[in-house]
Amino acid sequence: MRSEVAVEPVAFDPEQWTCPLPLRDYPRIVMGHGGGGSLSAELIDNIFVPAFRNEELEGMADSTVLTLPAGRIAFSTDAYVVHPLFFPGGSIGELAVHGTCNDLSMSGAKPLYLSASFILEEGLEMKTLAAIVERMAKAAREAGVRIVTGDTKVVERGHADGCYITTAGIGILMAEPAPAPMRAQVGDVVLVSGTLGDHGMTVMSLREGLSFETVLESDSAALHPLVEAMLAASDKVHVLRDPTRGGLATSLNEIAQSSKLGIRLEETALPVRPAVASACEILGMDPMYVANEGKLVAIVGREDADRVLQVMRAHPLGRDAARIGEVVAEHRGTLVARTRFGATRILPLQIGEQLPRIC
Numbered sequence: 001m002r003s004e005v006a007v008e009p010v011a012f013d014p015e016q017w018t019c020p021l022p023l024r025d026y027p028r029i030v031m032g033h034g035g036g037g038s039l040s041a042e043l044i045d046n047i048f049v050p051a052f053r054n055e056e057l058e059g060m061a062d063s064t065v066l067t068l069p070a071g072r073i074a075f076s077t078d079a080y081v082v083h084p085l086f087f088p089g090g091s092i093g094e095l096a097v098h099g100t101c102n103d104l105s106m107s108g109a110k111p112l113y114l115s116a117s118f119i120l121e122e123g124l125e126m127k128t129l130a131a132i133v134e135r136m137a138k139a140a141r142e143a144g145v146r147i148v149t150g151d152t153k154v155v156e157r158g159h160a161d162g163c164y165i166t167t168a169g170i171g172i173l174m175a176e177p178a179p180a181p182m183r184a185q186v187g188d189v190v191l192v193s194g195t196l197g198d199h200g201m202t203v204m205s206l207r208e209g210l211s212f213e214t215v216l217e218s219d220s221a222a223l224h225p226l227v228e229a230m231l232a233a234s235d236k237v238h239v240l241r242d243p244t245r246g247g248l249a250t251s252l253n254e255i256a257q258s259s260k261l262g263i264r265l266e267e268t269a270l271p272v273r274p275a276v277a278s279a280c281e282i283l284g285m286d287p288m289y290v291a292n293e294g295k296l297v298a299i300v301g302r303e304d305a306d307r308v309l310q311v312m313r314a315h316p317l318g319r320d321a322a323r324i325g326e327v328v329a330e331h332r333g334t335l336v337a338r339t340r341f342g343a344t345r346i347l348p349l350q351i352g353e354q355l356p357r358i359c
Helices: 038-052 092-105 126-143 198-208 224-233 247-259 274-283 302-314
Strands: 073-080 109-121 146-155 163-173 189-192 237-241 262-266 297-300 322-328 335-338 344-346
Touching: 038 126, 038 146, 073 092, 092 109, 092 126, 092 163, 092 224, 109 126, 109 224, 126 146, 126 163, 189 302, 198 274, 224 237, 224 302, 237 247, 247 262, 247 297, 247 335, 297 302, 302 322
Parallel strands: 109 146, 262 335
Antiparallel strands: 073 163, 109 163, 189 297, 189 322, 237 297, 262 322, 335 344
16 A cells, blocks of 8 residues: 655645636546646646746747757656655655756766656646646756656556656766766776765655654755866766666676776775664665765776865765775776775675665
8 A cells, every 4th residue: 555645835726727627626637637638738737837937848849949059968868766756855856857967967968958758647636746846846947957848648546656757858068078987997086975875765764664863865966066066177087977776886886897997995985874874784785785866976087086076075065075996907897895804895786676666
């Protein structure tokens, strides 16, 4: 049985809608809202358009024509299926914006435009949808991106967790060559922008009803302002990655395999909040494999590593940044960690996911 999810109040008053009376008689999503008729149009006109309004969206065509600044672009797509839809520090709405912005910025791009497709479950309360859309719109405004096109579909009751969101994003490259796993070099330093596992353990603790003296909150954030500052400080930012599903260990394994080099971490240097460490211990999880939504890992030339780290720590999104390891010629294609006892252990790719539906 799905648990009830409390949502924050938003500026949602069907009595103020300009639509005909029938839509005000539907406090929950019905199949007709995805049928392409009047209910679909009224849903778009009264929930989506007011929240996302911009000049590109106003045309309401099958596609949006955009004028981009000169330069190479990055293009990304993602889908979001988190449950519950709302959690401390965020919601599926913020994740949809932040996650796509971060995918673009990990290629050294400044996000400009997003698309958004909503898969809505029959029975979803209108006030819940309105809260998601309002929070998504706020996240887009704060990130400086525009949601310029989208779509809505409705599926039968029981076929979704209320709401799924699929996004795509376009951004302009801020640096050439763009950061990429193949650019990693032996001797490069591994930096992380902050504490690990905050998002994943916030969601899991909420599901499991765990409480701690320190409140756990998701770290969901759009990282491109931090990336812009890092790229301005050095042209030796070789690799960037946001360690979402599978966490830090999965991201670094993928980089090691792509670059055909080894990566060695110092286990004692990994920043983890005490509450996250406690939650991981209770649930039998390793924080290195837990998802993050507002952190990045950077592989930087050794000569510039200290300068980039200082820039990261001076930025609000990187104040807990740390130096955690290096790229090595040994252990090619493998991630290893030196433990507090001086031993070395391999951190393999996991077969499955520790936390389902967290992003």
